[in-house]
Amino acid sequence: MLRPSLCLASLVCVLAGTWLPQAQAADTQVVRIGLTGPLTGAQAAIGKDDENGLRMAVDRINAQNVMVGAQRVRFELVSEDDAADPRTGMAVAQRLVDAEVKVVFGPFNSGVAIPISRLLDQAGVVMATVASNPSITQSGLPYVFRISANDSQLGKRMGEFAAGRLHARRFAVIDDRTAYGQGVADEFVKAAKAAGIEIVAREFTSDKAVDFVPILTRIRGMNVDGVFYGGYYAQAGPLRNQMKRLAMTQLYLLGGDAMCNIELAKLGGESVDERVYCPQGGPVLEQTPLGRQFKADYRKRFNADPLTYSASLYDGLHLLVQAMQAANSTDPKRYRASLAAIDAQGVAGRYRFDDHRDLRDSPITVYTYRNGAQVPLPQDK
Template structure:
């Protein structure tokens, strides 16, 4: 069961008003704390990267307005955003840039292929990293400074495999993945769970995260007449894939991981993204909780758009970092890291309590379908 923070709404109104004051208005006794963010701020995944940045900015407004103190000084948080372009090599470059800037924490990366190498770099530098990257390898090494604040591929892929068998009553499925660490990871977990629940895998095909034409793969799959296709990859390919499924007469289901679970999928796939498309998201349905509704309202007021999959998680990530700093009475990651690991803190997107690998102990998963271009929740795992 999710525990809620009922104080979110009242605090945020103050944050918006105060967070925009000129820098010169802050007292001399303040301590500037640099926070890094790395994600795909340009390119085909830019919408999701900006969504994460927006979530962090909302948290910083609130925290700066509250004027929390550590070591007798009022903290003022400053965000340094870096575009990793969803590319591992670029991700390493920008992570080093954040290290050199003396950030006290990094939120992101989003992509598992970026997060896996970056995790070692940041851990070796002694900087806390909080990420929603879902490949199990992100936390497999047990790096003490690396925390996952979303569900893992094991949880997401397994959920969709059992959903396909038990809810959709599917007998056969084809699987396509984009060969990224995320896409392969979530596809492998789907296959494992689907097979354990009696689904026959009739095809396993591969593409890449820049592809736009899936006709050859889909034509090959069509001959096996599967009940559905599971796609391990991102919305930027998932939308065109669904559109081309319909063009070729593949009328079955399209399932995927959390990376296709947002309205951007429907923008790219049009009306082919319908009630036969299913995807998971970690955490509860925001619109079903008071603080979730408030978060959505405040996000839309600030940015004029709906939040996507993980804006609330990035908002929470910044807040739990600040909470750990308070508990440790230090902004030094070497001091507050242990406090973060021991935290049991409610947030907008869930309750943050970590296991020995610093994965979330409790990450319920909600399954969504699509209606009128928007993801609509249909069920939640307990």
């Protein structure tokens, strides 16, 4: 457990800039932290959002003269573009290991996270990912942590939502064959079937697809209530637009967290409406003081609103600092156990890890879209 002087069970002291004073050290240790994510290509908006959240945390923590043991530390971000590609991701991960980073945040994509997790674990480097495929943390790799909800939680939530809130009886499912898309679709199917929904079609595409008309044409005659899409916003927007062209907007479109941001509305236009639903892990930022402050600071710095996981990455570095301070070391071999035992409240929720280093507490908010804006639904009572 963390010492009380390190603000046990809360990151409020960090967010407010009120670290307890400690003796100044003569030397400053530079601690490199890595980020891997899709900084270019179709998913660049989400990759930059992750990077923005981490940069905010680096700058805030560095301004506070943080101490680890008797030495002041300064964090330096090494940001790499994995292009949402597993092969590129492996090369990026090796570069980060060679740069002697003390942690790697990311990646966003499960297809990248699965192969690099073993490389980083073997190198003794902590990985704190937001990628959601359950297998990432179920492989028993002690240096791999997930700081957001997983597909089992997200897919299950949407399957239960389709049955309980939408009273749907028949659904078609499309996934993009990525580790993420297939994983979240599988979990939706499992929960939907358990809730009495008939899955009448399971279709496949790719995360590079632009034409969904043949698939949608097949689905159109199946008398379904909706379509679940396992994939990313870059394809979900055009998918919904093509549903509109085929006069299918009376059908619901559901998906996972990777399509759940304002970029979906930008890509899909007016077709992204109140019959589109998707989940995000964590509370609604506007509904908590920490969330409101984070959103205001983000908007002031980047002239845009945060998307899906910038708050989680922001929290992630603060968690890392607490773990390092508890262990009196920046060495992953020494602070890893402190991170696994952490109990802290951050912007995006409460952070406590189970035996797989998944979050024990993963509140999930379902969103819809209204007049081009993303709108959270009231929680079920």
